[in-house]
Amino acid sequence: MTRAILIFCIAAVLALSGCASTPKQPTAPGPAATGMPPSGVAEGSAVEQYIIGAEDVLLISVWKDENLTTEAVVRSDGMISVPLVNDVKASGLTALQLKEEITKRLMEYIPGVEVTVVVQQMNSNKVYIQGEVQRPGPQPFNGNLTVIQALALAGGLTPYADKNSIIILRAGGEQLHFDYSAVSRGRNLEQNIILKRGDTIIVP
Numbered sequence: 422m423t424r425a426i427l428i429f430c431i432a433a434v435l436a437l438s439g440c441a442s443t444p445k446q447p448t449a450p451g452p453a454a455t456g457m458p459p460s461g462v463a464e465g466s467a468v469e470q471y472i473i474g475a476e477d478v479l480l481i482s483v484w485k486d487e488n489l490t491t492e493a494v495v496r497s498d499g500m501i502s503v504p505l506v507n508d509v510k511a512s513g514l515t516a517l518q519l520k521e522e523i524t525k526r527l528m529e530y531i532p533g534v535e536v537t538v539v540v541q542q543m544n545s546n547k548v549y550i551q552g553e554v555q556r557p558g559p560q561p562f563n564g565n566l567t568v569i570q571a572l573a574l575a576g577g578l579t580p581y582a583d584k585n586s587i588i589i590l591r592a593g594g595e596q597l598h599f600d601y602s603a604v605s606r607g608r609n610l611e612q613n614i615i616l617k618r619g620d621t622i623i624v625p
Contacts (some may be wrong), residue, residue: 473511473519474545474618475499481523484535489527495545500513510579516540550575552624553582567613568599571622583625589614590621 473479475497483489493501499512506526511519520538527534547559548571555576560566566574568589578584584601591597599622603609616622 425594447596460471471515471540471543471546472618473514473516473540474543475512476513476543478542479511479516479519479539480537480539481539482537482539483527483531484529484537486519486534511539512545546618549621550624551621554624554625555579562618566616567612568616568622569601569604572601578624583587586625587618588623588625590623591617592619 428485469560473495475495477495479493479495479501479504481489481491481493481501481503489504491502491504493503493511495501495511499510500508501511503509503526506523509519509523509526514522516538517543523538525533526538527536546562546564548562548566550571551557555578557575560571561575568587572578572617578601582601585603587599589597589599597614599610600609600610603615
């Protein structure tokens with residue numbers, strides 16, 4: 422009986438020892454362990470599609486180098502000033518394209534440099550409304566604005582407006598006609614176009 426108990430105890434100890442020594446599954450290293458830089462928001466789809474323009478405010482961030490990280494306002498000539506590389510053309514580019522251009526220039530001085538470009542303020546995203554509206558001037562533009570909506574943002578037409586002779590001026594000299602009376606009655610709806618950034622609506 423004593424020998425049987427002894428054998429049973431030895432078996433139990435061996436079984437417990439085997440469970441304790443079961444190896445743990447390896448876990449994937451996090452960003453801190455790999456030493457990789459944090460991913461920037463500039464590669465998001467919304468920012469990638471946005472075309473930078475004058476008066477936009479940009480954050481140019483260089484990983485692990487605060488001296489090269491700067492906030493830049495796009496000048497009227499479309500340029501920004503970046504430490505070490507001086508003037509860089511920003512207007513007409515997406516954040517991703519600008520990032521690639523700045524990275525290419527900085528690589529001459531800092532091999533393996535990591536750059537992030539973030540559009541902080543989209544000040545160039547406007548359309549302009551002139552003439553017989555309640556609040557003429559620039560209006561914010563979100564990329565999905567019709568003529569009727571833009572006129573509503575401007576407070577609507579004044580009593581003196583020629584509703585049937587509104588003109589939309591577009592880059593390149595293109596002129597589009599807009600008949601407010603017809604569109605507001607559900608006719609000629611094709612005239613109620615989606616505006617583009619920089620369009621000017623003139624209400625005579």
